[in-house]
Amino acid sequence: MTDIAERPIALESDDERKRKEAYFTASQTQLIWARFRKNRSAMIAGVVLITMVLMGIFAPFLSPYDPTIAGRDKDYENGAPQIPMFWDHNGFSLRPFIYGVERTRSIETNFRWVTTVNKEDRHYVQFFVRGWEYSLIDFVIDLPGDRWDLGIKALTSDIHLFGVDKGKIHLFGTDASGKDIFSRTMHAIYTSLAVGTIGVFIAFVLALVIGGVAGYYGGWIDSVLQMITDAVRTVPAIPLFMALAAFVPQEWSSEMRFFFISIILGFIGWPTLARRVRTHLLSERSQEYVLAAKLCGASPGHVIRRHLLPSFTSYIIVDLVISFPYMVLSETALSFIGLGLKDPVNSLGVLLQNVSQADVLLNYQWYFIPAGFFVVLVLAFVFVGDGLRDAADPYASTRK
Amino acid sequence: MLQFARFAATRAAMAVFTLLLVSLIVFTLMELVPGDCAERYLAFKNTQGQSITVEDIEAERIRLGLDRPFLERWTSWLGDVFLHGDFGQSCILRMDINNLLGDKFLISLGICLAALVFAYLIAIPVGIIAATSKSPLLNNVLRFVSYLGLAMPNFLLALIIILVSTVIFGDTLTGLFSKEYRDAPWSFDKFMDFLSRAWLPVIILGWSATAFALQTVRALMSDEIGKLYVTAAEARGISGARLLWRYPARHALGPIFNSLGFDLNRIFNELPIVALIMTLTEAGALLIEALARSNDQQLAGAIIFLLTASIVAVNFLTDVLLALIDPRIRKGILG
Numbered sequence: 076m077t078d079i080a081e082r083p084i085a086l087e088s089d090d091e092r093k094r095k096e097a098y099f100t101a102s103q104t105q106l107i108w109a110r111f112r113k114n115r116s117a118m119i120a121g122v123v124l125i126t127m128v129l130m131g132i133f134a135p136f137l138s139p140y141d142p143t144i145a146g147r148d149k150d151y152e153n154g155a156p157q158i159p160m161f162w163d164h165n166g167f168s169l170r171p172f173i174y175g176v177e178r179t180r181s182i183e184t185n186f187r188w189v190t191t192v193n194k195e196d197r198h199y200v201q202f203f204v205r206g207w208e209y210s211l212i213d214f215v216i217d218l219p220g221d222r223w224d225l226g227i228k229a230l231t232s233d234i235h236l237f238g239v240d241k242g243k244i245h246l247f248g249t250d251a252s253g254k255d256i257f258s259r260t261m262h263a264i265y266t267s268l269a270v271g272t273i274g275v276f277i278a279f280v281l282a283l284v285i286g287g288v289a290g291y292y293g294g295w296i297d298s299v300l301q302m303i304t305d306a307v308r309t310v311p312a313i314p315l316f317m318a319l320a321a322f323v324p325q326e327w328s329s330e331m332r333f334f335f336i337s338i339i340l341g342f343i344g345w346p347t348l349a350r351r352v353r354t355h356l357l358s359e360r361s362q363e364y365v366l367a368a369k370l371c372g373a374s375p376g377h378v379i380r381r382h383l384l385p386s387f388t389s390y391i392i393v394d395l396v397i398s399f400p401y402m403v404l405s406e407t408a409l410s411f412i413g414l415g416l417k418d419p420v421n422s423l424g425v426l427l428q429n430v431s432q433a434d435v436l437l438n439y440q441w442y443f444i445p446a447g448f449f450v451v452l453v454l455a456f457v458f459v460g461d462g463l464r465d466a467a468d469p470y471a472s473t474r475k
Numbered sequence: 476m477l478q479f480a481r482f483a484a485t486r487a488a489m490a491v492f493t494l495l496l497v498s499l500i501v502f503t504l505m506e507l508v509p510g511d512c513a514e515r516y517l518a519f520k521n522t523q524g525q526s527i528t529v530e531d532i533e534a535e536r537i538r539l540g541l542d543r544p545f546l547e548r549w550t551s552w553l554g555d556v557f558l559h560g561d562f563g564q565s566c567i568l569r570m571d572i573n574n575l576l577g578d579k580f581l582i583s584l585g586i587c588l589a590a591l592v593f594a595y596l597i598a599i600p601v602g603i604i605a606a607t608s609k610s611p612l613l614n615n616v617l618r619f620v621s622y623l624g625l626a627m628p629n630f631l632l633a634l635i636i637i638l639v640s641t642v643i644f645g646d647t648l649t650g651l652f653s654k655e656y657r658d659a660p661w662s663f664d665k666f667m668d669f670l671s672r673a674w675l676p677v678i679i680l681g682w683s684a685t686a687f688a689l690q691t692v693r694a695l696m697s698d699e700i701g702k703l704y705v706t707a708a709e710a711r712g713i714s715g716a717r718l719l720w721r722y723p724a725r726h727a728l729g730p731i732f733n734s735l736g737f738d739l740n741r742i743f744n745e746l747p748i749v750a751l752i753m754t755l756t757e758a759g760a761l762l763i764e765a766l767a768r769s770n771d772q773q774l775a776g777a778i779i780f781l782l783t784a785s786i787v788a789v790n791f792l793t794d795v796l797l798a799l800i801d802p803r804i805r806k807g808i809l810g
Binding site: 302303305306307308309310311312313314315317318319400404407408411412427430437440443446449450451453454457458461 | 492493496497500501504505622623625626627628630631634635638641642736737740743744745746747748751775776778779782783786787790
């Protein structure tokens, strides 16, 4: 008995109480954020992901040259990456520089064009140089017929992050037609993210409607919808898509292709999401607060929208983040085999299109640089998705 | 026994129903694409120097039965497939689809199944070790590897392997048969030659599947391993591999066994792209040429139907086998 009395009573300090109070009154978002912040790999992945998204959004500003055929450097085709240096045999320079290149052909080279590096000719790297004109917000819808056409251009500028004082700089080298691979990669990140976003959005809406109906009503509606979902899930999506994509008319514009691919990706992706939504709904449906709302005379739509959906918004967001890399992956795979996006549009799959050719494999290995960006992008998404999933799960710390 | 037969019969009926539904979906999609067989065939003849009129197209359409209503054509196609195993004729090549696919489909299916087996041969032991080990290093490495399975898809892995092998060995390690066996009839030598070359595509195809399976096995195992029955078994003096294998692994592997069909689906998704990179003409021609290049609705439909049918078959088999193996499910059926 005595030792209880003698034990020092744990007096809560003000700080501690405040912390506890903050914990008990925190909103769900704050709790998730607090848990997410503790996960170091997810935080790093998050920073990488945000950087990649920013790189995509500001692609025109970051890329020194136009990524389409208009920006090609006809004097440096299949050129190797030019890495800025600070010193060479001529001494040190605070401003990084690259060497100039010359293209010659003569009897010595068998009359073929040969690119030589001139080590005496320094080209200094400059920042915020003027170059080709771009608009950061450039939204164009060009459907057949004039009625729905829409074009918004804003934030037009011609300032680019870096360039060189004379000649051109190609950080990642150039491809067979002299297009700057660095500029193409930046734009490709944007395209791949955009395709993924639209695909995820479409899949999400379908999943919400179908999974929502199945989960809310249950019974035979649920059984029928589940059967259809399962049937759709058994069809191998990529072969099916290949079959459909082969029938896309060749004369379709790149924007049409872009939307077509995104829509198809959305249609491929919905069954898994729909299943998750349904399972969540089925378990929440029998809770008391739903019954209470129903007794108060709320309509099914109201109950789904105002009570059921908010109860698992965080799970839905996590699911969306997790399904994102699959979209990017499918798009890349399809573009890679030439059935997705095509050349004037730059996506990561389009950039990888030529790399399996023998001469590329042997001589121009810098074609593979975009692949690295692709791996990093998907890894970042997966780590963030995983971190979010753990953070959104209130039982994550008790379960191991 | 009777109840079990009834269970198997319901499962079989459901599998057939799924196939019907899938065939309807595939058939409809194939109908939706612009142009039909008659137009396509005559357009091809047009390029051969014959002039084609609208009447010719109409006549061809009637000859092929394309003027009949949609449902009638679907049911007759279904009847041929289910009753005679006959997929009809290819639109463009004018050849019997069964002859056209034949070996190629079986080779592709064999490679995919081998990849699936390979994936689980690695994933199950490694996953169990990962779930039981307390070493954070091992766990983090495995986590990274299984994420890499998603971030470095099979086609990228194939590209990198080809890149490395061309740079180092000067040989691309592609193709499924050596030159001398390519058109030879099947023989023991041809089979050995096939095996000596097929291992690389099998590993590449199995790569992503392995990474995924690893993650699943680990998650399921670590869910089971903390449960009371494991502790109870341990208290009875069972330990080590015997404990793991006899108690938690049996529970954990049930759901995995059940999802084999969907793993096969994922491998099918990768097959055409890997086949293209590795120039597996025998397996790749099937998918790429038929689906993508030749715009052949009949052939494309047949291929997708066959792929789906193999997934449905795997799903059915695993369902029935699981009922045989797992006493809980058996009890559920027998009532």
